[in-house]
Amino acid sequence: xxxxxxxxxxxxxxxxxxxxxxxxxxxxxxxxxxxxxxxxxxxxxxxxxxxxxxxxxxxxxxxxxxxxxxxxxxxxxxxxxxxxxxxxxxxxxxxxxxxxxxxxxxxxxxxxxxxxxxxxxxxxxxxxxxxxxxxxxxxxxxxxxxxxxxxxxxxxxxxxxxxxxxxxxxxxxxxxxxxxxxxxxxxxxxxxxxxxxxxxxxxxxxxxxxxxxxxxxxxxxxxxxxxxxxxxxxxxxxxxxxxxxxxxxxxxxxxxxxxxxxxxxxxxxxxxxxxxxxxxxxxxxxxxxxxxxxxx
Amino acid sequence: xxxxxxxxxxxxxxxxxxxxxxxxxxxxxxxxxxxxxxxxxxxxxxxxxxxxxxxxxxxxxxxxxxxxxxxxxxxxxxxxxxxxxxxxxxxxxxxxxxxxxxxxxxxxxxxxxxxxxxxxxxxxxxxxxxxxxxxxxxxxxxxxxxxxxxxxxxxxxxxxxxxxxxxxxxxxxxxxxxxxxxxxxxxxxxxxxxxxxxxxxxxxxxxxxxxxxxx
Numbered sequence: 155x156x157x158x159x160x161x162x163x164x165x166x167x168x169x170x171x172x173x174x175x176x177x178x179x180x181x182x183x184x185x186x187x188x189x190x191x192x193x194x195x196x197x198x199x200x201x202x203x204x205x206x207x208x209x210x211x212x213x214x215x216x217x218x219x220x221x222x223x224x225x226x227x228x229x230x231x232x233x234x235x236x237x238x239x240x241x242x243x244x245x246x247x248x249x250x251x252x253x254x255x256x257x258x259x260x261x262x263x264x265x266x267x268x269x270x271x272x273x274x275x276x277x278x279x280x281x282x283x284x285x286x287x288x289x290x291x292x293x294x295x296x297x298x299x300x301x302x303x304x305x306x307x308x309x310x311x312x313x314x315x316x317x318x319x320x321x322x323x324x325x326x327x328x329x330x331x332x333x334x335x336x337x338x339x340x341x342x343x344x345x346x347x348x349x350x351x352x353x354x355x356x357x358x359x360x361x362x363x364x365x366x367x368x369x370x371x372x373x374x375x376x377x378x379x380x381x382x383x384x385x386x387x388x389x390x391x392x393x394x395x396x397x398x399x400x401x402x403x404x405x406x407x408x409x410x411x412x413x414x415x416x417x418x419x420x421x422x423x424x425x426x427x428x429x430x431x432x433x434x435x436x437x438x439x440x441x442x443x444x445x446x447x448x449x450x
Numbered sequence: 451x452x453x454x455x456x457x458x459x460x461x462x463x464x465x466x467x468x469x470x471x472x473x474x475x476x477x478x479x480x481x482x483x484x485x486x487x488x489x490x491x492x493x494x495x496x497x498x499x500x501x502x503x504x505x506x507x508x509x510x511x512x513x514x515x516x517x518x519x520x521x522x523x524x525x526x527x528x529x530x531x532x533x534x535x536x537x538x539x540x541x542x543x544x545x546x547x548x549x550x551x552x553x554x555x556x557x558x559x560x561x562x563x564x565x566x567x568x569x570x571x572x573x574x575x576x577x578x579x580x581x582x583x584x585x586x587x588x589x590x591x592x593x594x595x596x597x598x599x600x601x602x603x604x605x606x607x608x609x610x611x612x613x614x615x616x617x618x619x620x621x622x623x624x625x626x627x628x629x630x631x632x633x634x635x636x637x638x639x640x641x642x643x644x645x646x647x648x649x650x651x652x653x654x655x656x657x658x659x660x661x662x663x664x665x
Contacts, residue, residue, distance in 0.1 A: 263625045267632070290630065329610065330622035347533070348619065350611040354522070358613075361525040363533075 196249040203401075203408040207275060208248045215241045216260030216274035216400075220351070222376030223433035224280050233257050237278040239428035240297050240399070240416075244276070247415045262331065266290045269400050276412070277400035280372060282332060283448070292405065293398030294412035297425070299445045301391025302333050303371035305378060307359060308386050314366055316390045320344035326355035326364040333369040336393055352377060360384055370395050375437040396445060413447045420444040453634045457624060464620035465642045471537060471606040471616060472646060476599060478542030483549025488579055490554050501550065508547035513608050516540045521612045537609040545602045552594040556587030589661040596654035600647050617642045 198205035207213045217237050218225035224235040242252045260268055260279045268274045269291045280300070283293045304325075306314050314320065321343035327334040329348040337344050347364050349355055355367040356377050367374065371391050378385045401408055419425040426441035434441055454461070489501035508516065517540045521533060531539065560583050568578035588595075610618035617639050624635040 263622070326613075329615070329619045330624075330626035332626075334623075335627065347613045348615065348623075349613050350622065354611070354613075357522045361522060361530070363525060363530060 192246045192251045193249045196247075198248075199407070202411075203275070203405055204248050204411050207250065211250060212254040212256060213245055213248070213250055213275045214256045214258055214273070215245070216258045216265060216268050216277035216279055217241065218261070218279045219259045221280055221373060222379065223436045224372055224376075225278075226376075227259075234432065236298070236429060236432040237280060237397075239432055240419075240425075241276070241278045243419050243424055243428065244399070244412055244415050247411075247418075265400060269402055272402070275401075276408075279400075280370065280397055281400050282370075282395045283398040287400070288450075290403060291400050292403050292409055293400060293448075294409045295398035295416060295447060296396035296445045297399065297416050297447075298372075298397045299442075300370040300372050300395040300397060302336060302368060302393040302395065303374055303391045304388040305356075305359070305367040305374040305385050306365070306388060307362075308382075308384055310386060310388070312365055314388060316388065317341050317344075317368075317392050320366060320368075323365040324363070326358055326367045327369055328352055328355070331369065332395075333393075337368060356381065356385070372433060375433070379436040396448070398448075410449075413449055416444075416447055453628065453631050454638060457628075457638070460620055460623070461617075461638055461642065464615055464617045465645065467534075467614060467616040468603070468606055468642065469646060471534075471541060471609060471614070472599075472603045474538045475541035475545060475606065476602060478538065479545035479549045479598075479602065482542065482546035484553055484584070486546060486550035487553035487557060488584075490550065491557055491579075493575060505547045505550050508544050509551070511544075513540065513544050513605055514611070516544050517608055517612050533609075533613040537606070537612055537614050540612075541602060541606055541609070545598060545605070548598045548601075549595065552591045552598055553584075553587060555594065556589075556591035557583055559590045560586045586663065589663050592654060592658040592661060596651065596658075599654075600650060603646050603650070604643065 196204075196208045198208055217233055217235075219227040219233055221235065221237075225233050225237045226235050227233050238257075241255065245252070245255050258268070258274050260274065260277050265277050265279060265281060266287060269277055281287075281293075282300075283296060287293070304314055304317070304320070306312065312319075312323065314323065317337070317340070320337070320341055323344060324347055325337060325344045326347045326349065327337065329350060334346060334348055337346055347355075347358065349358070352367070352369060352373055355364065358364045359367050360381075367377070371387065374387055378387055399412055401412070416425070419428075425444055429441035433439075486501045486504060489497040490505075492498060517537070520531070520536045520540045520543075524530065524536075564582055564586065565578055568582040569575075573581065606616060607618035609616055610622065615623075621635060621639040624638070625632055628635055
């Protein structure tokens with residue numbers, strides 16, 4: 155029952171926000187379909203994180219608020235995107251409805267501290283699984299495999315096809331990010347220009363102050379979607395960025411539970427449906443093959 | 451300790467960038483600010499108006515907006531600067547407004563009789579300003595100018611968001627690469643700023659004591 159109310163609310167909101175545009179109303183209704191059903195009468199072994207969260211009926215999730223398609227704060231103050239949907243699927247499996255999730259903005263620099271200090275129960279924030287991070291926290295998933303790609307001005311005037319073509323070119327990324335570090339170590343002949351946010355890279359590319367912008371393809375897809383006449387994606391990912399769900403180190407039961415939930419979502423289509431109404435909708439791409447969960 | 455050894459080149463370069471941004475920006479601000487203050491007390495109304503307009507515009511605009519305008523706005527009218535030059539310009543132009551106000555307050559503190567007497571003995575407006583009024587004005591405004599300088603050193607951190615690798619930008623880079631040593635990263639960056647501001651404060655106190663005018 156609850157889920158239908160939620161759907162109706164969402165549809166109504168869509169209509170109000172767009173001034174009774176029926177199209178938006180339909181979209182909102184569609185969006186609500188395929189949302190994971192909130193489990194009822196959930197039963198977990200006492201003492202586990204799942205039992206605690208299910209008992210509390212709410213949880214805190216860290217996600218990004220500035221990543222179109224994955225985690226973006228909409229004007230009404232709730233985030234939306236693929237990461238957000240993944241978090242909702244996991245919460246639903248513990249009997250926690252979407253509106254009972256408390257969203258916390260996690261930027262790249264504060265994710266590990268937030269998990270370690272218990273400020274969030276889990277982080278779903280385009281969070282690349284790597285060994286350095288595994289020393290401090292644990293990862294469930296991956297639930298998506300991204301890759302670093304390059305965005306250039308529409309028409310690709312400099313003919314940049316891959317990272318090798320960046321030698322001597324001015325390439326833009328964000329200070330402190332993994333993609334910038336990859337360019338610095340693996341392609342030292344590229345000239346790096348580093349801002350604090352990717353939107354400034356897009357401005358600089360528009361102005362011709364840089365020749366290319368590089369980061370994970372999912373971020374670039376959002377930028378291209380925002381200015382399809384100005385930018386294009388080279389479409390040649392050259393790294394593997396498996397996105398995982400960050401949780402407290404050593405919480406094996408919670409990790410297994412999330413992994414099981416992900417595998418179930420792969421099978422029953424909720425994962426693909428989540429993709430279609432978020433990242434897939436803005437980039438106009440089919441849901442990819444889900445990656446294998448890595449139970450390390 | 452190993453952390454500081456490993457990251458010394460980055461921290462040193464970042465520190466030198468912050469220092470050079472501060473020095474160049476400060477020099478620009480001091481020269482332009484003094485000129486603006488002279489305009490503001492000059493007998494020519496258009497110059498006074500120009501100076502007032504400048505000060506009110508820059509003083510009431512957030513520095514980030516000034517940066518945005520210079521880094522991303524000017525290229526739209528085909529006037530592209532390097533990110534570093536643009537940053538120096540942004541910091542300098544912004545701070546000049548505050549320098550102008552500080553210097554003007556110093557000029558106001560000089561007894562009007564001084565200016566009248568210098569005009570009476572035949573000095574031009576420019577001469578009386580240079581030889582009589584400004585030297586006394588500057589001696590009065592050492593502490594406020596010192597405040598403006600220290601604020602400006604910290605304001606250079608805005609350049610981190612505009613493709614200049616100074617101390618704050620190195621903070622972002624080091625924080626992501628050394629998530630386990632966040633505290634050391636902060637200590638290193640704060641120490642970098644204090645390496646500029648603390649000696650400045652001591653120097654300002656010293657100069658203030660030496661040149662203060664007893665009225």
